[in-house]
Amino acid sequence: MPENGRRPMMAANWKMNKTVTEAERYIAALLPRAADSGGVDVAVFTPFTCLSEAARMAEDSEVLVGAQNFYFEDSGAFTGEVSAPLLLDIGVGAVIVGHSERREVFGESDETVAKKAKRAVEAKLLPVVCVGETKEERDSGGMWDKISGQTKAVMDELGGDVSGDSVVFAYEPIWAIGTGDTASPEDAQEAIGQIRGLLRETRDDSFADSVRILYGGSVKPENIAEIVAKEDVDGGLVGGASLEVESFEKLIAAADGQKDG
Numbered sequence: 001m002p003e004n005g006r007r008p009m010m011a012a013n014w015k016m017n018k019t020v021t022e023a024e025r026y027i028a029a030l031l032p033r034a035a036d037s038g039g040v041d042v043a044v045f046t047p048f049t050c051l052s053e054a055a056r057m058a059e060d061s062e063v064l065v066g067a068q069n070f071y072f073e074d075s076g077a078f079t080g081e082v083s084a085p086l087l088l089d090i091g092v093g094a095v096i097v098g099h100s101e102r103r104e105v106f107g108e109s110d111e112t113v114a115k116k117a118k119r120a121v122e123a124k125l126l127p128v129v130c131v132g133e134t135k136e137e138r139d140s141g142g143m144w145d146k147i148s149g150q151t152k153a154v155m156d157e158l159g160g161d162v163s164g165d166s167v168v169f170a171y172e173p174i175w176a177i178g179t180g181d182t183a184s185p186e187d188a189q190e191a192i193g194q195i196r197g198l199l200r201e202t203r204d205d206s207f208a209d210s211v212r213i214l215y216g217g218s219v220k221p222e223n224i225a226e227i228v229a230k231e232d233v234d235g236g237l238v239g240g241a242s243l244e245v246e247s248f249e250k251l252i253a254a255a256d257g258q259k260d261g
């Protein structure tokens with residue numbers, strides 16, 4: 001465990017990839033590796049179609065299986081949506097909330113993202129809440145307005161009773177997602193340090209010191225060690241480089257090595 005007391009997390013976001021058969025192969029290979037990753041929480045966010053089988057295989061293991069999205073209402077006339085109780089029913093333990101692809105491609109607003117984060121926490125489904133700026137926002141000096149606005153919307157909705165270990169944030173600069181263009185370790189630390197500072201201001205030391213904030217955006221086995229070595233970076237949310245289990249295992253091992261105190 002790192003000196004700051006926050007257990008690192010390495011999270012795979014498969015996005016819209018993998019059949020159930022492919023998922024079975026991947027999870028079977030990952031389980032022994034994750035059992036060995038003493039210092040790191042391992043999470044895999046699969047498409048809806050793989051969740052049931054992945055959660056069944058990972059039951060009582062070190063691998064947390066999560067969904068990539070859900071809706072904040074529990075049931076009813078919401079065609080195409082999946083709710084927290086439906087995910088919990090099949091053993092899902094976490095959910096990505098407000099991924100930039102949901103925000104940009106599917107028009108999710110800060111308000112919707114905040115409601116999803118709150119419902120996930122209430123349902124004891126660990127939300128990984130994504131925030132991050134576009135290239136234009138970074139270049140025009142609007143980066144912090146964007147990130148702080150997204151973060152504050154979630155914190156306002158969560159209210160005062162939520163503890164730092166019931167939510168995870170991920171700083172994911174949109175210009176770095178799937179582009180091969182990674183934020184430098186210094187840039188990742190600066191943004192994540194600022195987010196933690198905002199959480200300290202809007203909540204308190206205990207929340208800010210315990211909440212985990214991951215970095216996401218073209219993380220690879222070659223660059224992960226330097227990024228997670230930074231004090232405020234508590235792990236990674238990884239798309240492309242998580243699709244091959246061998247590559248994801250390297251990322252887990254690197255985080256374990258860097259953050260073992």
Ligand code: PEP
Binds near residue numbers: 176238240
């Ligand atoms: C992501 O999907 O959250 C992500 C960071 O993707 P990639 O690692 O491919 O940039």
